[in-house]
Amino acid sequence: MANIKEKNGEDGTKLHVAMFPWLAFGHLVPHLELSKIMVQKGHIVSFISTPRNIDRLLPRLPEDLSTAINFVKLPFPGHNKLPEDAEATIDVPFHLVSYLKIAFDGLKNPLTEFLESSKPDWLLQDFAPYWLPPIETESTRLGIKNGFFTAFNGASFGILKPSGFKEYRTSPEDFLTKPKWVPFQTPIPFRLFESKPIFEGLMHESTEGNIPDLDRSTGVIDGCDIIIVRSCNEYEAEWLGLIQELYGKPVIPVGVLPPKPEERFKNTDTWLSIKKWLDSRKPNSVVYVSFGSEAKPSQTELNAIALGLELSGLPFFWVLRTGRGPLDTEPLELPEGFEERTAERGMVWRGWVEQLRTLNHESIGLLLTHAGWSTMIEAVxxxxxMVMLAFVPDQGLNARVAEEKEIGYMIPRDETTGSFTKEDVAKSLRLVMEGEEGKVYRENVKDMKRVFGDMDQQDRYVDSFLDYLVAHR
Structure with a gap:
């Protein structure tokens, strides 16, 4: 089939693709990145979300792309347990996310109306709308195909029980060994401190009106036509092959969708201030600390991180997020005197930063991260x-795969409690930044950059994906 870039809408090969991500920026942004690429290749994209989320995404786009994508704002029903303007996980503490999912399910009717009126060729949905496949089955007369687009990598499917297998995991301890449906050696088995929230949250949802995430994912996967993974064969070919074998559906890697920082950034006062500080440091000397928009350490963990940074003696730039939304009543605080004691070599930044530009600065030597997949892609x-400190289960899985590939190092933690010390943090940072033992991480990530940073190679993944959509709409 001819490359999609050589086609145009006049010969009937232009697609209309609707995107419907879950209400978390770790999901919204990858869907937006793929949307950008599709419209740049001449296709029509309807990006469906809530009004506030779309308004927060628009500044991420150049003006030409913000008008090229058709943003569809569905009225968000909300919930009496949520703040009035809470429309994403970033707006609420962890214990209220289940109510966000219940409210998300209230988008069913307006989304159905949009699908019936717009008749896209394809709908790419996330893990949460388990109720979508029946709607699409009912609407087969509209000719809408659907795909499950996961913002996670292929290894994340290891936790999902495929059809045809009995769910044998009846306790947290059952997650400490490799799943029975995975035939090859893998580092994905969980630690006990990780498996408890998986067992209690993902499999046994206790909030009335909500259903477990694993049941949501199963409903979406069972009802979709294809599975689309934000990954590539060079990183995890064995996982991509296993997913297709287990689910009996085409599994299409769309590449890692590597960021292009030059697309949207301007020399704002904020960036110039940060750049001035980074410019004053030696190349590859600064620890960039960022745990994303979703992860929130406990106060004890934050203290160990801060005191570990201090103990390491390394320069650092820390993007500090102290709470999640207006109902988070337990904001984090740095240890008393920390900023004063480290003022000569460290900067704590409490606002938003241009992470791509910051990571790309020559003074940054490593990233201390929560191991979210998007952040890992940016680092590579x-x-x-990377020095990795995961706070939710999928992050621990990501971190172990990266450690197996020796592009990142996990801070040692107690297997049962997940606790770690300031000494663990300091030793890990020094090992990866300057230690002889850490040289392998510094070298291997350069090799992996040749994959994640090869824009032509990653673009070919998107072309193959779009070729499939055109051929099977």
Whole structure:
């Protein structure tokens, strides 16, 4: 089939693709990145979300792309347990996310109306709308095909029980060994401190009116036509092959969708201030600390991180997020005197930063991260080795796969409680930044950059994906 870039809408090969991500920025942004690429290749994209989320995404786009994508704002029903303007996980503490999912399910009717009126060729949905496949089955007369687009990597499917297998995991301890449906050796088995929230949250949802995430995912996967993974064969070919075998559906890697920082950034006062500080540091000397928009350490964990940074003696730039939304009543605080004691070599930044530009700065030597998949892609894109400290289960899985590939190092933690010390943090940072033992991480991430940072190679994944959509709409 001819490359999609050589086609145009006049010969009937232009697609209309609707995107419907879950209400978390770790999901919204990858869907937006794929949307950008599709419209740049001449296709029509309807990006469906809530009004506030779309308004927060628009500044991420150049003006030409913000008008090229058709943003569809569905009225968000909300919930009496949520703040009035809470429309994403970033707006609420963890214990209220289940109510956000219940409210999300209230988008069923307006989404159905949009699908019936717009008749897209394809709908790419996330893990949460388990109720979508029946709607699409009912609407087969509209000719809408659907795909499950996961913002996670292929290894994340290891936790999902495929059809045809009995769910044998009846306790947290059952997650400490490799799943029975995975035939090859893998580092994905969980630690006990990780498996408890998986067992209690993902499999046994206790909030009335909500259903477990694993049941949501199963409903979406069972009802979809294809599975689309934000990954590539060079990183995890065995996982991509296993997913297709287990689910009996086409599994299409769309590439890692590597970021292009030059697309949207301007020299704002904020960036110039940060750049001035980074410019004053030696190349590859600064620890960039960022745990994303979703992860929130406990106060004890934050203290260990801060005191570990201090103990390491390394320069650091820390993007600090102290709470999640207006109903988070337990904001985090740095240890008393920490900023004063480290003022000569560290900067704590409490606002938003241009992470791509920051990572790309020559002074950054490594990233201390929660191991979210998007952040990991960005780090590898700029050849920055990682020291990893996961806070939710999928992050621990990501971190172990990265450690197996020796592009990142996990801070040692107690297997049962997940606790770690300031000494663990300091030793890990020094090992990866300057230790002889850490040289392998510094070198291997450069090799992986040749994959994640090869824009032509990653673009070919998207072309193959779009070729499939055109051929099977």
């Amino acid at each position: 894109r700029f050849a920055k080795p």
